[in-house]
Amino acid sequence: MAEIAYKTKDCGTCPIRHRAVCARCEADELVYLDQIKYYRNYEAGQPIVWSGDHIDFVGSVVTGVAALTQTMEDGRTQMVGLLLPSDFLGRPGRNNVLYDVTAVSDLTLCCFRRKPFEELLTTHPHVSQRLLEMTLNELDAAREWMLVLGRKTAREKIASLLLIIARREASLHLSSIVDGSRFDLPLTREAMADYLGLTLETVSRQISALKRDGVIELQGTRQVHIPDFATLLAETGDDADGGMPD
Amino acid sequence: MAEIAYKTKDCGTCPIRHRAVCARCEADELVYLDQIKYYRNYEAGQPIVWSGDHIDFVGSVVTGVAALTQTMEDGRTQMVGLLLPSDFLGRPGRNNVLYDVTAVSDLTLCCFRRKPFEELLTTHPHVSQRLLEMTLNELDAAREWMLVLGRKTAREKIASLLLIIARREASLHLSSIVDGSRFDLPLTREAMADYLGLTLETVSRQISALKRDGVIELQGTRQVHIPDFATLLAETGDDADGGMPD
DNA sequence: AGAATTCCTTGATTTGGATCAATCGAAAGC
DNA sequence: GCTTTCGATTGATCCAAATCAAGGAATTCT
Structure with missing residues (x-):
């Protein structure tokens, strides 16, 4: 079972705290958030909540990877949804979860009890504005994902996923030496298949093909090195610019 | 080109005005919204904005259907995104559009100039809360759509789309005699194919198959009658309950 | 009325990815 | 050290949907 640790120490990647609250709020709000904040730790593979469950917290990923999945009858x-560090989990105003949420790797969540968090939303407008911004970003990501699911070939799907992960990795290590061209895949082949609407065999074959063609290099089965981003980008089928910012 | 009509009359389905503003705001906010509000009309097939364009308004669909589409190089x-009456278009805080937006059928938008609308968001918190709620709903819809794109068969995809449209139609005529079991498809076969990640030939074949099997009835090519919702639902592959509310 | 266009249907053939099946390597348990 | 387990790879075969192709029905244009 998940260990629930009540602490008040800072969690480096929490976007609510750091961008919505710290940046613009007064000290008393920080104290308030600290009072309703706690940490949850999960091991790789553990379920966090099941679809339909009651849920009494929201939170964000501090370390590790969580996945939202939907399952059909058969x-x-x-x-x-793929939640990497700094991504937000949960939906204010809803009591029940619509998706299974599982820890894909070892995972730490920074959680807020839902009721007081919802109160904070009504009393501190910029928190809900920050949440709106984050949700709109997530919607944009979901729509890019739809293009991947609906129209890309297996090879393009794999290339797209590798690029997404590489970019996220890079953005986590902004100020460091790491360039994002070498990283550990946080997903099994099966999880990648579930992400991309493929079978794990096809994922394995396409990764082997990309390796054979020199687009990527592998150390073992998980560590990826991207010798040239442009080559990988060309394999995604996307425009070179990929949607200009603001 | 789109006719731009400056009017102040009420638009029946605008969710910003009716749910976020009318329900909870004072009269002066209505006046303010009226000042920045105008209508745009488009004919079926007309482009509204292209990906990358600058956009200076947000708004919602009053009548007709609009689509957000992404196009690859090839x-x-x-x-x-499929925007039916009452759906919101545009992203506060972003100057450029990420998707092509086109009128699928004849269309009327109720628009607000973006800058004053964004000011309203900061001065009237419950508008941004309402917008958050709408965006979260859209994200849920996008995620259901991902399951359709990633894992469903062509037949299940068609059944799912028909059910989505039927439900939306029904919700628009809540208090009327119409039961949603008979409606006009607002989409061409090609638009349905673009929605579902199929070719238009496959869409046509599967619609013919559902008709042959008595799941749906057709009058001409667009008017659909659903004799029994349970039968159609069974064709979607979804759970019978389909995610319980709250 | 006839021609052109748009939207849709249906048939024949091909193909990309699924499915079925065997094997391998690394880590964990006894 | 040996076995079990889990994740990954690779091969052989199959099938659902794509592709290629021909027409049909309804609407608009001339």
Whole structure:
């Protein structure tokens, strides 16, 4: 079972605290958030909540990876959300979860009890504005994902996923030496298949093909090195610019 | 080109005005919204904005259907948003559009100039809370759509789309005699294909198959009658309950 | 009325990815 | 050290949907 640790220490990647609260709030709000904040730790593979469950917290990923998945009656499953560090989990105003949430790797969540968090939303407008911004970003990501699911080939799907992960890795290590061109895949082949609407065999074959063609290099089965981002980008089928910012 | 009509009359389905503003605001806010509100009309097939364009308004669909689509270099396209009456268009805080937006049928938008609307968001917190709620709903819809794109068969995809449209139609005529079991498809076969990640031939074949099997009835090519919702639901592959509310 | 266009249907063939099946390597348990 | 387990790889075969192709029905244009 998940160990629940009540602490008040800072969690480096929490976007609510750091961007919405710290940046613009007064000290008393920090104290308030600290009072309703706690940490949850999960091991790789553990379920966090099941679809339909009551849920009394929201939170964000501090370390590790969590996945939202939907399952059909006959067992077909599709991942519909991939939560990396700093991503937000949970939906204010809803009591029940619509998706299965599982820890894909070892995972630490920074959680807030839902009721007081919802109160904070009504009393501190910029928190809900920050949440709106984050949700809109997530919607944009979901729509890019739809293009991947609906129209890309297996090879393009794999290339797209590798690029997404590489970029996220890079953004986590902004100020460091790491360039994002070498990283550990946080997903099994099966999880990648669930993300991309493929089978794990096809994922394995396409990764082997990309390796054979020199687009990526592998150390063991999980550590990826991208010798040239442009080559990988060309394999995704996307435009070179990929949507200009603001 | 789009006719831009400056009017102040009420638009029946605008969720910002009716749910977020009318329900909880004072009269002066209505006046303010009226000052920045105007209508745009488009004919079926007309583009509204292209990906990358600057956009200076947000708004919501009053009548008709609009689509957000993404296009790859080689012309493959995927619809990533289907906007029916009462759906919101545009992203506060972003100057440029990420998707092509087109009128699928004749369309009327109720628009607000973006800058004053964004000011309203900061001065009237419950508007941004309402917008958050709407965005979260859209994200849920996007995630259900991902399951459709990633894991469903062509037949299940068609059944799912028909059910989505039937439900939306029904919700628009809540208090009327119409039961949603008979409606006009607002989409061409090609638009349905773009929605579902299929070709238009496959869409046509599967619709013919559902008709042959008595799941749906057709009057001409667009008017659909659903004799029994349970039968159609069974064709979607979804759970019978389909995610319980709250 | 006839021609052109748009939307849809249906048939024949191909193909990319699923499915079924065997094997391998690394880590964990006894 | 040996076995079990879990994740990954690779091969052989199959099938659902794509592709290629021909027409049909309804609407608009001339």
